[in-house]
Amino acid sequence: MKILVINSGSSSIKYQLLDMDTESVLVTGLVERIGEAGGVLTATTYPGTGKEKLTRLETTIPDHSTGMKLLIKQISDQQDGVIRDASEIDAVGHRVVHGGESFQQPALITDEVVDAIKANVPLAPLHNPANLDGIRVARQLFAGVPQVAVFDTAFHQSMPPSAFLYALPYELYEKDRIRRYGFHGTSHKYVAFESARILSKPLAECNLITIHLGNGCSMTAVQNGRSVETSLGMTPLEGLIMGTRCGDIDPALHAILHRSRGMDIEEIDAMLNRESGLKGVCGMNDMRDIHAARQQGDRLAKLAFDMFVHRIRKYIGAYFAVLGRVDALVFTAGIGENDREVRKAALAGLENLGIILDHEANGRRPGDWLRISAPESKVELLVVRTNEELEIARQTVEVLG
Numbered sequence: 001m002k003i004l005v006i007n008s009g010s011s012s013i014k015y016q017l018l019d020m021d022t023e024s025v026l027v028t029g030l031v032e033r034i035g036e037a038g039g040v041l042t043a044t045t046y047p048g049t050g051k052e053k054l055t056r057l058e059t060t061i062p063d064h065s066t067g068m069k070l071l072i073k074q075i076s077d078q079q080d081g082v083i084r085d086a087s088e089i090d091a092v093g094h095r096v097v098h099g100g101e102s103f104q105q106p107a108l109i110t111d112e113v114v115d116a117i118k119a120n121v122p123l124a125p126l127h128n129p130a131n132l133d134g135i136r137v138a139r140q141l142f143a144g145v146p147q148v149a150v151f152d153t154a155f156h157q158s159m160p161p162s163a164f165l166y167a168l169p170y171e172l173y174e175k176d177r178i179r180r181y182g183f184h185g186t187s188h189k190y191v192a193f194e195s196a197r198i199l200s201k202p203l204a205e206c207n208l209i210t211i212h213l214g215n216g217c218s219m220t221a222v223q224n225g226r227s228v229e230t231s232l233g234m235t236p237l238e239g240l241i242m243g244t245r246c247g248d249i250d251p252a253l254h255a256i257l258h259r260s261r262g263m264d265i266e267e268i269d270a271m272l273n274r275e276s277g278l279k280g281v282c283g284m285n286d287m288r289d290i291h292a293a294r295q296q297g298d299r300l301a302k303l304a305f306d307m308f309v310h311r312i313r314k315y316i317g318a319y320f321a322v323l324g325r326v327d328a329l330v331f332t333a334g335i336g337e338n339d340r341e342v343r344k345a346a347l348a349g350l351e352n353l354g355i356i357l358d359h360e361a362n363g364r365r366p367g368d369w370l371r372i373s374a375p376e377s378k379v380e381l382l383v384v385r386t387n388e389e390l391e392i393a394r395q396t397v398e399v400l401g
């Protein structure tokens with residue numbers, strides 16, 4: 001069964017074609033700069049096989065429809081493509097950022113589902129419209145092919161009200177659905193599933209703390225296989241310190257900045273999302289640059305690193321209390337998978353929680369996964385490479401039965 005996974009952004013379409021009989025990736029690609037100057041498609045055919053073929057095509061891409069046609073042409077190209085034509089694609093899986101409370105599971109896309117995604121636009125004004133663009137165009141170009149929406153928020157719909165509500169006037173929840181939703185659900189779900197497999201335990205019996213550290217960062221407390229608490233909130237701003245996002249702050253800050261600096265809401269919102277986090281503290285948002293600067297003795301780079309790690313440790317403690325029993329801590333995404341320094345600092349001195357790191361293992365490069373706990377550690381420590389596209393393809397197959 002061949003599944004095309006689409007992650008449609010405002011000016012880009014990320015795509016992957018997977019053969020789900022073997023769970024192998026046939027093509028992975030990116031259409032960029034849609035509606036801007038310098039449109040470009042880059043793709044790798046048969047990635048990771050040692051027989052990769054690279055494609056790079058620079059052309060004007062005025063809209064998503066042109067972008068989607070371009071990627072269909074790339075995967076079905078006579079010479080370099082992997083299928084003869086688009087009819088070989090059995091289904092399309094779409095990443096959708098915000099499913100609100102409407103979607104606890106992935107959904108087969110119908111007009112009603114599209115309307116429900118539209119209804120959630122106020123909750124994700126940047127992301128859902130771009131996701132809808134991808135869905136609209138794919139439904140036109142793949143008429144008759146089943147399409148499935150997979151939501152970033154769905155995994156966290158199992159959180160209880162005590163975890164998902166803000167302590168605000170209750171009618172804000174009843175009338176405006178103001179509450180915590182959580183994000184990165186596809187990644188947390190994928191690594192939870194893989195961890196259960198590594199632990200040789202049914203997922204429904206696993207208690208895990210999954211730690212997604214990429215450009216965006218979030219942690220999830222997984223109890224008996226289900227998300228019961230997560231660090232991102234109503235929007236992807238709450239919780240951990242991120243590349244450019246602040247994470248937890250005192251909400252009174254808005255009023256203070258307004259009064260003291262005359263900043264308006266839009267300016268404050270932009271600052272908290274784009275000029276804060278690691279970048280706000282030290283001017284850099286890539287952890288590799290921060291390490292290089294720390295080694296040169298850069299004081300603010302060191303401070304940004306210490307703050308980033310401190311916040312993770314605070315949440316580890318909190319999620320131990322939420323879960324009671326923890327089988328494993330699982331690191332994933334760009335920093336979680338690659339950064340031994342962050343893992344080491346985040347886990348240091350937690351022996352009383354049953355956490356003992358194997359420093360030698362922590363220094364190894366992970367393949368699909370890596371165990372980094374010492375044999376005497378009560379809690380397993382894992383690094384699991386996330387794979388959101390595969391998870392979307394798996395969920396698409398599941399929906400189609």
Ligand code: AMP
Pocket residue numbers: 213214215216243285286287288333334335338339
């Ligand atoms: P992601 O959003 O999962 O693609 O993660 C992107 C982030 O991961 C980058 O901004 C970097 O901060 C971080 N990253 C990627 N590779 C490494 C690495 N080898 N060491 C440390 N951080 C890394």
